Amino acid sequence: MNVWQIGNVKVTRVVEIEMVGGTRFILPDAAPDKVLPIKWLYPHFMNEKGKLIMSVHALVIDTGERRIIVDTCIGNDKEREIAGWNNLQTTFLDDLEAAGYAPADIDTVLCTHLHVDHVGWNTRLVDGKWVPTFPNARYLYAKSEWDHWASGDGDKYGEAYEDSVKPIFDLGLADLVDCNEQICDEVSLVPTPGHTPGHVSVRISSEGKEAFITGDALHHPCQMARLDWAASADADPEQARQTRRDMLSSLADSDTLVFGTHFATPSAGHVVSDSDGTFRLEVSRQSGDDFSVK
Numbered sequence: 001m002n003v004w005q006i007g008n009v010k011v012t013r014v015v016e017i018e019m020v021g022g023t024r025f026i027l028p029d030a031a032p033d034k035v036l037p038i039k040w041l042y043p044h045f046m047n048e049k050g051k052l053i054m055s056v057h058a059l060v061i062d063t064g065e066r067r068i069i070v071d072t073c074i075g076n077d078k079e080r081e082i083a084g085w086n087n088l089q090t091t092f093l094d095d096l097e098a099a100g101y102a103p104a105d106i107d108t109v110l111c112t113h114l115h116v117d118h119v120g121w122n123t124r125l126v127d128g129k130w131v132p133t134f135p136n137a138r139y140l141y142a143k144s145e146w147d148h149w150a151s152g153d154g155d156k157y158g159e160a161y162e163d164s165v166k167p168i169f170d171l172g173l174a175d176l177v178d179c180n181e182q183i184c185d186e187v188s189l190v191p192t193p194g195h196t197p198g199h200v201s202v203r204i205s206s207e208g209k210e211a212f213i214t215g216d217a218l219h220h221p222c223q224m225a226r227l228d229w230a231a232s233a234d235a236d237p238e239q240a241r242q243t244r245r246d247m248l249s250s251l252a253d254s255d256t257l258v259f260g261t262h263f264a265t266p267s268a269g270h271v272v273s274d275s276d277g278t279f280r281l282e283v284s285r286q287s288g289d290d291f292s293v294k
């Protein structure tokens with residue numbers, strides 16, 4: 001588990017699963033012989049054979065007043081098409097509680113988009129029914145994202161709509177928000193469309209310190225070096241490419257700590273420009289007290 005401090009805001013990562021290899025279905029261009037030349041990916045983001053290492057995790061943003069969970073992973077007991085994600089039985093909720101957050105403590109659930117690996121723990125199975133995992137939370141969906149999936153235009157990665165998205169909406173626990181909504185003083189949404197139509201990233205600002213959660217605008221740090229590598233699940237690959245380029249350009253060479261939603265441990269770092277117009281993720285830089293891995 002990792003804990004970071006961004007000014008007065010604490011960010012805690014709770015891992016559901018980490019994967020070594022088996023990720024080409026997400027990034028089909030990332031063959032080992034294409035990845036191995038990107039040497040800085042080793043050892044955190046690829047192994048010595050050029051297999052990608054990825055993670056599915058949630059990030060809890062604790063401002064002292066608000067406890068916001070960003071993306072709720074795959075969830076237990078859910079029937080899923082992807083074999084490694086089907087009918088999971090993990091200790092995610094126990095791990096969340098061990099990190100200091102019982103489900104009842106969470107006041108806001110924020111989904112960067114409505115794909116299966118970002119909404120799973122919105123609900124859990126109790127006595128054969130899907131019930132809200134976080135009983136005291138408002139669940140925030142970007143309005144344009146909700147409209148996309150509710151209209152039936154989605155793809156197979158939206159198979160969680162029926163068991164993890166719609167039940168929350170039907171119970172009146174969801175709030176539809178703008179893609180640039182200010183959630184509280186320290187936390188705001190940033191529109192990053194392309195992966196899905198209403199995809200959002202998350203900005204954290206406190207005491208002059210900044211952090212940014214990419215969501216699936218970027219799946220793996222290799223896409224910083226290979227800006228044209230699209231994810232198979234990108235709804236609009238061209239728009240997703242443009243969003244990635246714009247996002248990385250705005251983050252590069254700044255003090256902003258960047259969290260990837262699928263970046264393997266240590267999951268966060270600083271985006272640095274490379275001389276050829278691409279980028280890389282620097283994970284070794286310690287920025288005072290505001291970047292501590294525990």
Ligand SMILES: [Zn+2]
Pocket residue numbers: 115117118216262
């Ligand atoms: Zn994802």
